[in-house]
Amino acid sequence: MDDSSVDVFVNRDDPIPTVILDGSTPPRPRTPDTSAEYSDSETPSVRKGLRGRFSAFKEKARIQDQLVEKLLAQVVPVDDAQIPQDEPPKGGSPGVARPNFNLTTMSNNFRRFNARIGVVFVFQARVERLLSWKRPTHTLSFLAIYTLVCLDPYLLPLLPLTVLLIGVLIPSFIARHPAVEFSLSSEQAIGYSPHGPPLAPAIQVKPVKELSRDFFRNMRDLQNSMEDFSQLHDAIIRLVVPRTNFSDEALSSALFVVLFVACLFMSIASNVLPWRLIFLTLGWVVTCLGHPAVQRQLQTAHEKHIYPQEEKARGWVEKWVERDVILDSAPETREVEIFELQRLSSAGEWEPWLFSASPYDPLSASRIAGDRPVGTRFFEDVLPPKGWEWSEKKWALDLWSREWVEERIITGVEVETEGERWVYDIYDEQGAEKVGVVEQPTPGKGKDKAKLTLLKPSWEEGEDGDGRRGEWRRRRWVRLVKRKNIPEGSS
DSSP states (O other), X not given: OOSEEEEOOOOOSSOOOOOOOXXXXXXXXXXXXXTTTSOSSOOSOXXXXXXXXXXXXXXXXXXXXXXXXXXXXXXXXXTTSOOOOOOOOTTOOTTOOOOOOOHHHHHXXXXXXXXXXXXXXXXXXXXXXXHTTSSHHHHXXXXXXXXXXXXXXXXXXXXXXXXXXXXXXXXXXXXXXXXXXXXXXXXXXXXXXXXXXXXXOEEEEOOOOTTSHHHHHHHHHHHHHHHHHHHHHHHHHHHHHHHHSSSSHHHHHHHHHHHHXXXXXXXXXXXXXXXXXXXXXXXXXXXHHTXXXXXXXXXXHIIIIIHHHXXXXXXXXXXXXXXXXXXXXXXXXXXXXXXXXXEEOTTSOEEEEEEESSOOOTTSHHHHTTOOOOOBSSGGGOOOOTTEEESSSSOEEOSOHHHHHHHTTOOSEEEEOSTTOOEEEEOOTTTTSOOSOOOOOOOOSTHHHHHHHTSOOSXXXXXXXXXXXXXXXXXXXXXXXXXXXXXXXXX
């Protein structure tokens, strides 16, 4: 006697229905059941002998490969196109292999996946049968257990242990120790006795055989599940995305305000809400909505009362949003600056040098390091910041040169308060055009102390043509920019 028996998980009931939502495309025609002429364990080959079995095995493998290749032909690029390959991740977890896309690997993995996915479809079919009241006693038993868990949430950790005990261990023991068969005409009925050695082999769960009827049942349910996911995904996108992606800023802003108020309310009142009663009520309502009689009543009520009022409710929400939500009509604007630098030539004339984002003052980091200023030679080459565009046509000279000098705490310069508003480097006669940090003489007595008091301040005001100045001068230009509109479809 064998010590094990083979069992497979497959949905042999009615096909899982495909969900069709409003506005969605109907599902494609389903693939006909090509395995109807074969039994669960038969293969298309009928040859006998060792050679016949080997030929049947090769024919079976060819049929499987052709079937999977036809399924993947819709998602694989054309023959001339190159399949993109990802670079292997650096520093990945040891012992974890993530190979790139390969048609052969994909074909094998699909066959293995389809042979083992039946347990998911069995669970899905049983849940749908439970919530649709196919057997009212089962649904009422589920509601009773749900009520006990809602009233006493500490029973929740008991559920998986009970399912493992009643749903797995007890059936496996009964299969190993089956009851004795007897007819109703027998004079003495023999009750069930768990004593004695095992009488039947243990149940072993194995994948379904490829190209069997159960294999195509799994493919049928997998096909319908993919269609269900696509329909649900598209419905969520149509419902959620237009209201949350700020394509309609007034509506999305109103939704943001409502959710913000809800968050404030929940943060304050969540500890006083009767959550047990709420979950108990929701569970009973959702389960009762699956009853066919209740669904018919809801469909009739929706057509008579709710559907005619949908447009009125939508119009009321739109009027409220239009009346109470105020949006900024003008784009955000900022002021940008550029510094025009000029250098004193050996002939004593000021030569245009470049336009720089830095004033290149005597104590700037680039000036102390001896680097040349960085910028562009022409005004037309100055570009707005990324994501912004010019709001004004021309640059404007900053007439308040003293303010931006004080804001940056610039020292060693002479500020021109009239005329062209240049800010000059102060010529240091003692330092011979030294710039940067210059050591000051220590205070002494008599004449040394009097000379120290006559030193110039860190910056001073002057007019055009006063005295001898340093090598560089600069002035500030400003211009307004505004945020640039990003066209739809651009990343």
